[in-house]
Amino acid sequence: MPVTYFEDFVLNQKTTGGEYVVEKDEIMGFARKWDPQPYHIDETKARATVHGGVIASATHTLAISFLLRHQIESDIADIAGLELDQMQFPNAVRPGDRLSVSIEYVDRRESRKSPDRGIVTRVIEVKNQNDATVCRYKDTFLAHKRPR
Numbered sequence: 001m002p003v004t005y006f007e008d009f010v011l012n013q014k015t016t017g018g019e020y021v022v023e024k025d026e027i028m029g030f031a032r033k034w035d036p037q038p039y040h041i042d043e044t045k046a047r048a049t050v051h052g053g054v055i056a057s058a059t060h061t062l063a064i065s066f067l068l069r070h071q072i073e074s075d076i077a078d079i080a081g082l083e084l085d086q087m088q089f090p091n092a093v094r095p096g097d098r099l100s101v102s103i104e105y106v107d108r109r110e111s112r113k114s115p116d117r118g119i120v121t122r123v124i125e126v127k128n129q130n131d132a133t134v135c136r137y138k139d140t141f142l143a144h145k146r147p148r
Contacts, residue, residue: 018072031056055094097134099134
């Protein structure tokens with residue numbers, strides 16, 4: 001697969017793909033280590049909440065979004081992440097949910113400090129099998145320009 005450089009990102013074009021099925025044991029294991037809220041780690045307590053059962057933590061959902069993104073953008077000449085912004089989690093991720101991602105590039109500008117680099121912003125949106133958005137954010141990163 002060819003490398004995608006700064007110049008290759010097409011603005012306002014949406015790419016959709018990836019697939020990940022979220023398992024209950026994974027939700028609970030991740031949460032036990034990183035976000036031990038009762039509605040993530042205890043089925044009985046989770047059933048008594050407004051969620052009605054175990055749900056994935058926002059941090060776990062964000063991590064899955066990165067994995068899904070890499071499934072469809074594996075060869076980007078990126079250097080570093082710069083900013084995650086406008087993060088939203090409008091619907092919970094539940095055991096058995098099948099998630100996919102869409103990526104839309106919304107801004108691209110040359111770096112003022114380094115002429116061999118550019119700054120790219122994309123909107124990442126993760127949806128479940130019912131087409132409900134479970135995670136949405138803007139991701140800005142630094143990318144290499146095509147070698148001359």
